[in-house]
Amino acid sequence: MDKVKVGIIGCGKISSIYMENCQKFELLDLVACADMDLARAAVQAEKYQIPLVYTTQQLLDDPQIELVINLTIPSAHAEVSLKAIAAGKHVYVEKPLAVTREEGLEMLAAARAKGVLLGSAPETFFGAGIQTVLKLLADGVIGKPVAASSFMLARGHEHWHPDPEFYYAAGGGPMFDMGPYYLTALVQLLGPIRTVTGMTGTALQERTITSEKKAGQKIPVSIPTHVAGTLQFQSGVIATMITSFDIFGGSDLPPIEIYGTEGTVQVPDPNTFGGTVRYRLTGEQEWTEQPLLPGYEENTRGIGPADMASAIRSGRAHRASGDMAYHVLEAMWAFHDSSDAKHFYEMKSTCTPPAPLPQGLAPYVLD
Template sequence: MGIVGCGAISGAYTTTIERLPGLHLTAVADLDPGRAKTVADATGARALSVPDLLSDPDVDIVLNLTVPAAHAEVALAAIAAGKDVYGEKPLAATKGEALQVLRAADTAGVRLGCAPDTVLGTGVQTARRHIDDGLIGTPIAATAVMATPGHERWHPNPDFYYVPGGGPLFDMGPYYITALITLLGPVSKVIGAASRTRAERVIASGPRAGTPIPVTTPTHVTGILTHDSGALSTLVMSFDSAATRAPHIEIHGDQASLIVPDPNHFDGDVLLHPVDGTWRPLPVRAGYRNAARGYGLADLTTTPPTQLPRASALLALHVLDIMESLLTSTTTAQTVPITTTCERPPPVPLT
């Protein structure tokens, strides 16, 4: 495999790749040659230019870790070179670009996957197993809440979080929406509202500390997702909150409620509260143990070509469609139908 984009997230992947059989990092590339060299020196891979990496016969699959605005461009170039592609979320900056990537992959006959793969860990998978086993009865509703003060407090280059294609919805929404689809199935329509409280943010750390950056995308988004099953999910994604004590995800059935751990992590406790009872932890029943970023990539490489990988591009397209439609709804004040769909990915046995 080869990595395009050697920013902060690349370290999480390279650490995981080292312990996954069947994956070998052969080359890395970045627009900043210094960053590529740093990763190459740490991993033993070769530092190449992007075109040289894409044409390298020793690269079978490209891990696309570029900024969201470049996801489609890099994916299309890799597909044109005959490489399989696994990318960070979102699949592309827009639904139109994502569809172009999917069509190109289909025409070229290459495999295409996309983060997040956090839903493959024991946290979300254990919750899914208990829901599928009927422990909460019929799922009726869910809440999903992510509330922070914003990424400029810790990220040295947070500019892309505050332009279209960023914001709390496009940055963190994929974790929560992918988990909701994994737990409750695809979504048929959405309605949302949004706000932007400040026109600029100030970088708080790193060499650019004190530098103001413009904000041109909503920084607080809330919406209601109607699943095909009839269940209703309420979503809150915010960079305008000091803190929250709300569960990351809570699923309500007619027999019990379930707390699902942080979908930005792979594990965590799943808690159950029956109608007549109290909160109690549930045993781990499913998912990859000790998983980390890169397990979706490994799942892609081991999935038979005739099957979709669990972290599939079709799932990522559906998530992107939901997010775009939510933002459309925030400007039209109308319910927006979702024109894409997907199957719930196959569950992950306890592995």
């Protein structure tokens, strides 16, 4: 199959791993990058040998580019994606899909009307860790799943990220920053969500940056920094979930556990591709470590666009779909809406969980 020519918009911190991995997948041909700061784009282009440095509009005007990877900040996701869709490009956007549900729905409708694919990170569910858990569940190793727990507990990003301000603005916070990893993994493993309940809080109204470059600067906090609640899936499974930037002393709680009628499985950190998978069956005292399926254990961001490229050429469904990303976006807002209104939130969207990765594929080849 002919390679799909790709352009990346947004050359910040996350762009490096995408640029590195785009050059490993057989179907991707990364030909251009763009950024509001052209000097920053030029640095990345030189480092990763990308032929063209563009403004955003120049990239969208280039007819050879079929697929745009949108790595801008969350508040720009919808605007940039809609412009790319209008230009007839397939779009893969970093998480979250958009800041608001209205923006997300507009993006889905625009992509359908234009006949292009829309997809979104996270793509970590392609990794060997979650793919291994998916097979354990499909094989019935822990029986029928009945419940789950999910914990993302951290102190916030101002102590390490060079530009942490957007984590405390609209589209940020622990739920919108890290929730997509956990919710996407849960939807992949347990199916779509039916009902959400939530409570939210904010420990500090202002954060002090301690990372380099901006150390000592203050950040006003305009979003909840602790979000807790429950999810009921269409399958009947009930999950507990907490995402927080207010855990200043650390925690040893597992990222995700799934509880079945015959045992429990521990899911690796969904912000990674590999990790340790363990299960313990009824009556057993010790955990059994499950060998990972052959696949992607290292940081393989860029596999989502590669899978989309394969779908473009073959006509099959792509896995990191816009429908799933919107379902996750609605669920994230559902925690906040439920907390504000003090009632259950009934999900309006649904999605089809992605198909497992086929076994036996060559590295960096997708089908």
